[in-house]
Amino acid sequence: MAACAYCGTTILFGGIKDDDLRFCNDECFENGYALVIARSVSDNVVKREANKIYNGACPKCQGIGPVDVHVSHRVYSVLLYSSWSSIPNICCRSCGLKSQASNALFSLFCGWWGFPYGLIMTPIQIVRNIFGMARPPEEFAPSEKLENLVRIDLATQYIEEKSMPPPVNDV
Ligand SMILES: [Zn+2]
Ligand SMILES: [Zn+2]
Known part of the structure; x- marks a missing residue:
């Protein structure tokens, strides 16, 4: 049985399919999709x-x-x-x-x-x-929390503009 790629809930019927990922509803789809894109935003x-x-x-x-x-x-x-x-x-x-x-x-x-x-x-x-x-x-550098929020924010922007993040080695 499939589990939602975002929240992990078991999907009994219905749900949303995206390639090989399944999501239980629209909200999870959007959040999950942002996470997928967020992972591909380059660290730089x-x-x-x-x-x-x-x-x-x-x-x-x-x-x-x-x-x-x-x-x-x-x-x-x-x-x-x-x-x-x-x-x-x-x-x-x-x-x-x-x-x-x-x-x-x-x-x-x-x-x-x-x-x-x-x-x-x-x-x-x-x-x-x-x-x-x-x-x-931290007093000297952006915290990990800030970097995470920025990463998800960038991903959301890419999704809204329907553009893809620049390649990972872009500096
Ligand atoms: Zn879900
Ligand atoms: Zn202030």
């Missing part, structure tokens, strides 16, 4: 773009960088339903801290009110924010 292009972002101005406050990925974590609960997410922000350290602090505070007020996940995820998301605030990304 990724590093060059990541460096440009790292050394550029912060997209949020226009302040000086270094600009990198600062992930903030939040959870909210409504009645008994809880929802949590981790949001990668490409910005300077001080914008990253602001976002982590405000999401920690948001979770502190809005996270608890679901059972059982609100009670479980609220402390986890708050601690994740505190860790993120206490531990800045």
